[in-house]
Amino acid sequence: MFKHFGFIACLPLVALAAETEQQPVVAEDTKPLGFISVDDLRQQRDGEQKWGIAAVMRSASIPYATESVVEDSTVSSFVPMMFYQGNRLFINGTEGGLNLYREQDWEVNALIRMHFIDIPSSFQNEIGGDTADFGLQYKYRWDENYYTDFELLSDPDGRFSSQFSIGGDYQFDDWRILPKASLLWKDSDYNSYYYGLNFEDISSGVDLRVGSAFSYHVTSNLYLLGGAYARYFDSNTRDSALVSDNWQGEGYLGFGFFNDAKKPRKSSISNKPYLRVAHGWATPSNIGEIFSGNRVKDEYNNQLTSFFYGHPLTDELFGFPLDIYLTPGFVWHWSSDVQSSTQEYIMAIKAYYTFTWPVQWRFGVAEGLSYVNRITYIEQSEMDRKGYEPSKLLNYLDFSFDVNLGDLFNHKPLDSVWFGYSLHHRSAIFESASQFGRIKGGSNYNTVYVQFDF
Known part of the structure; x- marks a missing residue:
């Protein structure tokens, strides 16, 4: 299902390759404003970067009417994750992108996000794996804790969806909590393919998704990661003969290595590009x-x-x-x-x-x-x-x-x-x-x- 992914994969290669020229150190958390430029990509931060690598198990309920075929009501997947936050390029676990324009309170990003298809595992290889959604994201930060974003996305075959979200970011000692509520609009092609499985035409609709992610700082560079979300399907999807549940739940739990939150990042490091x-x-x-x-x-x-x-x-x-x-x-x-x-x-x-x-x-x-x-x-x-x-x-x-x-x-x-x-x-x-x-x-x-x- 990733048949058009190649041109998207080129974007981070070009962006990172352009960051090789040594430049004066940029102040902590200072990011360039305005449109993305070659000069932005060439800015090299000599110090320690924001990064992480993690491994989680993701489990989700199966919303399809598969009871007569398999007994599985949930499906699980092992998901390796990478994290990086640069001046323009970012990777956040199952999504990544490139900042195209930024002001103090808002920004516009090119975005790609992994799209999980929660069918019984015995069918997964025949279907061909999960896919991805890509498009544009507008994000506005109200303050250091609250933000809203709006996304317009498409899968590789032109099935459109959009998402409006309100989210938070809270730090309590070693805990970081990231609640989020979203409205997800899906066009009829999207619904007919992902929920009608091309056997049934399903009109467009809006889902509600709520939940939260969290991390816990265990010690030094070691963190525990987790999250849980619930999704309430639109009325057209709920009425589909192929969908047996009105709700779908998903959760994940794992561990990762990140910057030590209790230590300032180094202003210089010994390794070179x-x-x-x-x-x-x-x-x-x-x-x-x-x-x-x-x-x-x-x-x-x-x-x-x-x-x-x-x-x-x-x-x-x-x-x-x-x-x-x-x-x-x-x-x-x-x-x-x-x-x-x-x-x-x-x-x-x-x-x-x-x-x-x-x-x-x-x-x-x-x-x-x-x-x-x-x-x-x-x-x-x-x-x-x-x-x-x-x-x-x-x-x-x-x-x-x-x-x-x-x-x-x-x-x-x-x-x-x-x-x-x-x-x-x-x-x-x-x-x-x-x-x-x-x-x-x-x-x-x-x-x-x-x-x-x-």
């Missing part, structure tokens, strides 16, 4: 086989070339020296005898641990999202063997090990250059994630790279 260029070869082997040395070569020699930018976020976690980056990437999958060339877009958070023995080495691991325009051969062949429908959107992992060339050759001009190995991995988290189509499996590429700090 980087550019990484890699080339890799596909393998049908899984991660365990690869790391145990039992990998098998792809008989068709499928290859990729990737480019990643590393945007520094912080240089520590729980007081431990870790260089952490937001890292968007672009990947070119080369054509071969069994596939045409295709493109892949990645957004991830990556952590590096550096040690000296007797030169500088680093271990790295990244977690994020990956979207491909067309399914690659190595992935399609595995899905065919296992009987799954593939998903263009999957979870992304990167495991790397590299060495500093300046140390290795005792040549100071190479101090900012690293050479190493990385495993480029796409998968769907063992059928636990509806947004990835309830798939087990994916693809792996062994890559070598050169990385330049600057």
Whole structure:
């Protein structure tokens, strides 16, 4: 269902790549006003950034009349989340966007939000996973606690919806509470597709959604996350033969790593931005086989070339020296005898641990999202063997090990250059994630790279 997602995925790559030029430090929480510009994107904050990474379980009631087919009344999904707040680019868990215009009290944003389709998990792979809504958002802040926003959104096939919300943001010691009430208008195409399932025409209508999210600061960078919401369907949806409930409930609970709220963010950090260029070869082997040395070569020699930018976020976690980056990437999958060339877009958070023995080495691991325009051969062949429908959107992992060339050759001009190995991995988290189509499996590429700090 993410078939038109590629052009949206390019937006954060362009925005972050433009932020590489070093500029004077911007004051805490100061953001540029007016229209977005190249100068805004080039403003580089040398200090610690607002960031986070989390893992939650989301559960929702199933509103459809499926009792005669399955016994499930709820469906659950594992949802990895990333968080980042820059001058213009923002990522907030299951949504992200780009600020287009800002004044002191209001702003206009380009927005994309994950759209969960809460059907029984046994049907999820056949349907093809969740989808996304994208469009424009107007947000007005009344004060530091209250805001209203209005959104006009469309799914990839032009089914429109809009949302008007009133929300709050309250801090009580270690608790942060985020109540929200929304009216959601959906056009007839939207209702007919998502609730009539293309078997029944349902006229447009307005839903009511109320609830709250929360976070609890456990210690240092560790937080607990949760939330609960209730949605009351419009009368046309309630009257549908395919919808059995007037209400739908959803909730989520998990944990995450964020800036320590009890410490001011650092005005400067030690890690620098980087550019990484890699080339890799596909393998049908899984991660365990690869790391145990039992990998098998792809008989068709499928290859990729990737480019990643590393945007520094912080240089520590729980007081431990870790260089952490937001890292968007672009990947070119080369054509071969069994596939045409295709493109892949990645957004991830990556952590590096550096040690000296007797030169500088680093271990790295990244977690994020990956979207491909067309399914690659190595992935399609595995899905065919296992009987799954593939998903263009999957979870992304990167495991790397590299060495500093300046140390290795005792040549100071190479101090900012690293050479190493990385495993480029796409998968769907063992059928636990509806947004990835309830798939087990994916693809792996062994890559070598050169990385330049600057």
